[in-house]
Amino acid sequence: MGDFFVDPVRPVDRALITHGHADHARSGHAHVMATDDTLAIMALRYGEDFAGATQTAVLGERMEIGGVGVTFHPAGHVLGSAQIAVEQAGTRIVVSGDYKRQADPTCLPFEPIACDIFITEATFGLPVFRHPPAEEEVARLLKSVRQFPERAHLVGAYALGKAQRMIRLLRDAGYEEPIYIHGALAKLCDFYQQKGIDLGPLEPATVDRANKEGFAGAIVVGPPSAFADRWARRFPDPVSAFASGWMRIRQRAKQRGVELPLIVSDHSDWDELTATIHETGAGEVWVTHGREEALVRWCEIEGIKARPLHLVGYEDEGD
Amino acid sequence: MDAFAQLLDRLVLASARNAKLALMRDYFSVTRDPDRGLALAALTGDLSFSSVKPAMLRTLITERMDPVLFAYSYDYVGDLAETVSLAWQQREGSRPNDRDISLADAVERLSSASRSDGPRVLEDLLDRMEAPARFAIIKLVTGGLRVGVSTGLAKQALAEMGGVHVHEIEELWHGLTPPYGELFAWLEGTGEKPVSAARAMFRPVMLSTATDLAELANVDPSEYSAEWKWDGIRVQAVSESGTRRLYSRTGDDISGTFPDVLEAMDFDAALDGELLVGTPPDHTGSFSDLQQRLNRKSVSDKQLKAFPAFVRCYDLLQEADEDLRPLPFVERRKRLEAFIGALGSPRFDLSPLVPFGNWEELEGLRTAPPHPVIEGVMLKRHDSRYLPGRPRGPWFKWKRDPHTVDAVLMYAQRGHGKRSSFYSDYTFGVWTGDAGQPELVPVGKAYFGFTDEELKQIDKFVRDNTIDRYGPVRAVRAEPGHGLVIEVAFEGLARSTRHKSGVAMRFPRVSRLRWDKPPHEADRLETLQAMLD
Ligand SMILES: [Zn+2]
Ligand SMILES: [Zn+2]
Numbered sequence: 001m002g003d004f005f006v007d008p009v010r011p012v013d014r015a016l017i018t019h020g021h022a023d024h025a026r027s028g029h030a031h032v033m034a035t036d037d038t039l040a041i042m043a044l045r046y047g048e049d050f051a052g053a054t055q056t057a058v059l060g061e062r063m064e065i066g067g068v069g070v071t072f073h074p075a076g077h078v079l080g081s082a083q084i085a086v087e088q089a090g091t092r093i094v095v096s097g098d099y100k101r102q103a104d105p106t107c108l109p110f111e112p113i114a115c116d117i118f119i120t121e122a123t124f125g126l127p128v129f130r131h132p133p134a135e136e137e138v139a140r141l142l143k144s145v146r147q148f149p150e151r152a153h154l155v156g157a158y159a160l161g162k163a164q165r166m167i168r169l170l171r172d173a174g175y176e177e178p179i180y181i182h183g184a185l186a187k188l189c190d191f192y193q194q195k196g197i198d199l200g201p202l203e204p205a206t207v208d209r210a211n212k213e214g215f216a217g218a219i220v221v222g223p224p225s226a227f228a229d230r231w232a233r234r235f236p237d238p239v240s241a242f243a244s245g246w247m248r249i250r251q252r253a254k255q256r257g258v259e260l261p262l263i264v265s266d267h268s269d270w271d272e273l274t275a276t277i278h279e280t281g282a283g284e285v286w287v288t289h290g291r292e293e294a295l296v297r298w299c300e301i302e303g304i305k306a307r308p309l310h311l312v313g314y315e316d317e318g319d
Numbered sequence: 320m321d322a323f324a325q326l327l328d329r330l331v332l333a334s335a336r337n338a339k340l341a342l343m344r345d346y347f348s349v350t351r352d353p354d355r356g357l358a359l360a361a362l363t364g365d366l367s368f369s370s371v372k373p374a375m376l377r378t379l380i381t382e383r384m385d386p387v388l389f390a391y392s393y394d395y396v397g398d399l400a401e402t403v404s405l406a407w408q409q410r411e412g413s414r415p416n417d418r419d420i421s422l423a424d425a426v427e428r429l430s431s432a433s434r435s436d437g438p439r440v441l442e443d444l445l446d447r448m449e450a451p452a453r454f455a456i457i458k459l460v461t462g463g464l465r466v467g468v469s470t471g472l473a474k475q476a477l478a479e480m481g482g483v484h485v486h487e488i489e490e491l492w493h494g495l496t497p498p499y500g501e502l503f504a505w506l507e508g509t510g511e512k513p514v515s516a517a518r519a520m521f522r523p524v525m526l527s528t529a530t531d532l533a534e535l536a537n538v539d540p541s542e543y544s545a546e547w548k549w550d551g552i553r554v555q556a557v558s559e560s561g562t563r564r565l566y567s568r569t570g571d572d573i574s575g576t577f578p579d580v581l582e583a584m585d586f587d588a589a590l591d592g593e594l595l596v597g598t599p600p601d602h603t604g605s606f607s608d609l610q611q612r613l614n615r616k617s618v619s620d621k622q623l624k625a626f627p628a629f630v631r632c633y634d635l636l637q638e639a640d641e642d643l644r645p646l647p648f649v650e651r652r653k654r655l656e657a658f659i660g661a662l663g664s665p666r667f668d669l670s671p672l673v674p675f676g677n678w679e680e681l682e683g684l685r686t687a688p689p690h691p692v693i694e695g696v697m698l699k700r701h702d703s704r705y706l707p708g709r710p711r712g713p714w715f716k717w718k719r720d721p722h723t724v725d726a727v728l729m730y731a732q733r734g735h736g737k738r739s740s741f742y743s744d745y746t747f748g749v750w751t752g753d754a755g756q757p758e759l760v761p762v763g764k765a766y767f768g769f770t771d772e773e774l775k776q777i778d779k780f781v782r783d784n785t786i787d788r789y790g791p792v793r794a795v796r797a798e799p800g801h802g803l804v805i806e807v808a809f810e811g812l813a814r815s816t817r818h819k820s821g822v823a824m825r826f827p828r829v830s831r832l833r834w835d836k837p838p839h840e841a842d843r844l845e846t847l848q849a850m851l852d
Contacts, residue, residue, distance in 0.1 A: 126388075126391060126392050126395055127384070127388050127389075127392050127405075127406040127408075128392045128395065128396055128402060128405035128406045129405075130405065130450065132449070132450075140325070144329075147341055147342070147345055148338070148341065227739065227740065228733060228739075228740060229740060230740060231740075232739065232740035233740050233741075236737065237335075237736055237737040238736075238737075238739070239338075240739055248405065248450075249395075249396055249401070249405075250328075250331065250332075250398075250401060251396075251397060251398070253332055254331075254332065255790045255791060256790075256791070257733055257734075257735055257739045257791060258332065259329075259332045259333055259334070259338070259735070259736070260329070260332070261328075261332070291391075291395075293391060294388055294391045294392070297385070297387050297388055297391070298385075298388065301385060
């Protein structure tokens with residue numbers, strides 16, 4: 001339908017982008033349509049010239065592209081994230097993008113959109129994935145900080161969305177100390193602050209500080225990839241924590257050498273996925289981006305027509 | 320139940336001893352009776368039900384979940400207990416998140432359930448809990464928490480919680496039963512120290528410190544006795560008023576594994592010695608022989624015949640009502656010799672003293688011991704009382720120099736805690752096969768013995784020479800012309816059917832990095848095979 005692509009992995013003429021994660025938002029398209037926050041995030045990550053031309057999609061406002069109606073709706077995934085509803089000849093298809101239903105103080109909540117066909121993500125599309133309330137996980141982190149005051153707590157969190165959500169949740173839990181961040185997070189944290197999401201005092205986790213005051217008792221947030229890196233050596237004997245839905249599985253935590261797994265996800269868990277499918281009232285579901293087979297099986301049991309949509313190139317940056 | 324479940328989850332992932340201690344200490348301090356005592360019993364393996372078989376778990380979950388979805392889930396997670404705990408669908412009408420279920424409640428319900436209603440009781444519990452607590456319960460009922468906590472470590476945490484010495488806990492331990500109410504009351508200062516009611520209690524063991532010729536140069540040899548240090552396991556055999564127990568040196572009761580020794584404990588005394596296999600005095604088996612008898616819950620007649628166990632005695636701690644520990648070593652030794660002589664049992668013999676004039680003479684004896692199962696000499700000061708722990712001075716161990724071999728680094732794994740950003744666990748191999756086309760076969764793993772500076776150098780080598788990755792493990796270049804040679808030191812070598820190489824090293828560690836040595840000059844498997852005892 002229409003002469004456009006949603007979250008294309010290769011450069012195209014006209015791209016509709018759901019959100020700023022690297023597996024969805026690539027640079028080099030001729031025309032890009034996205035929410036203003038997503039456009040701003042793409043500019044931060046890829047530079048101002050990330051696309052030939054850009055057009056802002058206002059949430060809830062219907063636009064026409066080549067005779068096809070297009071509307072962006074909030075997806076509750078990260079700041080700026082949207083689902084995209086596409087209408088033609090009385091049929092409405094909703095592309096979910098990445099989404100979650102748990103409350104998130106750093107972005108607008110997901111809105112269920114009635115549709116005929118729902119194209120849903122399925123990153124955590126297995127019944128073993130049930131995310132506990134994020135507040136409980138943050139409480140476990142703070143408990144550990146009290147238990148191990150002599151160690152630094154390194155919290156692995158994806159640079160866009162998860163990191164800012166973790167910081168905001170820590171503030172909501174009453175943690176007022178400076179939080180130390182990896183350099184890769186600085187621009188995005190600034191952007192969130194500009195958008196009115198108060199992250200409290202943030203400081204760079206520099207070697208200089210490590211040599212002078214040290215990081216005993218501190219919380220340090222950085223991208224997970226940095227923890228296996230030489231960067232992590234400035235923290236003596238750290239507690240390595242990782243905020244991710246994958247941390248539900250003990251073996252995953254073990255393999256990564258994570259001492260404190262925090263089950264905090266920006267994706268829907270199994271219960272959110274199945275509840276959302278019901279809420280959309282869709283008669284047909286296409287499952288993509290993750291573990292398709294289990295969700296397709298569930299739809300069959302529920303009498304909903306479903307098929308897997310195997311897409312290449314998605315490697316969940318922001319789980 | 321939640322607090323207990325969280326404790327287990329954290330213990331499993333904490334690799335540092337200090338972290339485990341802090342976690343247990345905190346839990347024991349904030350948790351009330353009887354939950355904390357039951358948790359302690361669960362950690363030390365004294366609480367398990369083993370009433371539920373894995374097949375039963377499968378039945379329970381597929382009664383309430385599509386079998387195909389279960390199969391996808393199990394396939395992904397790989398562990399049955401974990402899959403069931405995560406995918407469990409609470410029945411409509413059951414009260415989810417029922418935080419009121421304490422560990423004590425759960426234990427009570429499970430232990431009072433009959434065989435036939437066990438599965439329903441479990442089902443009801445699982446319906447009332449969240450995933451981590453479900454996992455803990457399933458682990459308890461299927462037997463085996465496996466969180467990497469030894470009984471000794473749990474006792475250490477208790478000692479730190481109460482500010483008492485761990486020996487005090489070890490002495491009391493065998494007279495206490497779950498949920499250990501009086502123990503906790505004492506540790507918290509709200510109750511008297513429990514009186515040890517146990518018969519045949521464990522006495523904290525006296526240990527020695529390592530020494531060498533340089534240190535001994537300042538020590539007067541005439542003040543010391545020497546005896547061989549046997550390479551078995553240190554034990555304490557205690558028999559009092561008909562109660563017989565064999566303890567490991569950390570106070571674990573290993574009586575069940577050695578019925579042959581227990582049967583021969585027809586005396587009223589406490590003996591300190593080395594557990595070995597063989598038929599003394601003519602035959603003393605190797606450490607590999609002894610391994611056939613270790614870590615077994617039950618022993619077959621065949622093993623009892625092929626590898627009979629005996630205790631080679633070092634010391635006498637108690638005889639009838641008399642505590643000999645305050646006596647000087649020479650006095651105890653006389654009493655020990657008389658005791659063993661009178662006993663006349665083939666399961667208890669005497670560790671002989673080694674006469675010597677000066678340290679140089681003893682050095683000669685030490686480097687050429689009369690038996691392969693000797694790993695050095697022990698030095699005991701004549702006036703030394705039997706003290707718990709490892710006081711410096713009264714007892715020394717002077718070990719045989721370790722064996723070394725030049726091996727090639729094959730794989731490196733990322734470490735934990737302080738070392739989580741370093742590749743610090745190394746698998747190394749030696750050459751085998753045709754000399755023209757040799758292949759490396761792994762012979763062991765080492766993760767200590769190097770300095771921080773050397774760790775950085777190896778880490779850099781690993782990162783620069785990675786040829787493959789498997790999770791936290793990297794395979795590195797290891798070719799005859801390119802690779803890193805490590806001189807590995809180890810205490811002994813045993814045959815092994817579990818290793819492809821057929822040999823297993825005891826206590827391997829990195830002794831030197833041989834940057835200078837080309838890999839093709841590293842040792843061959845034949846060299847190791849020749850060292851097998
Ligand atoms: Zn994604
Ligand atoms: Zn995403």
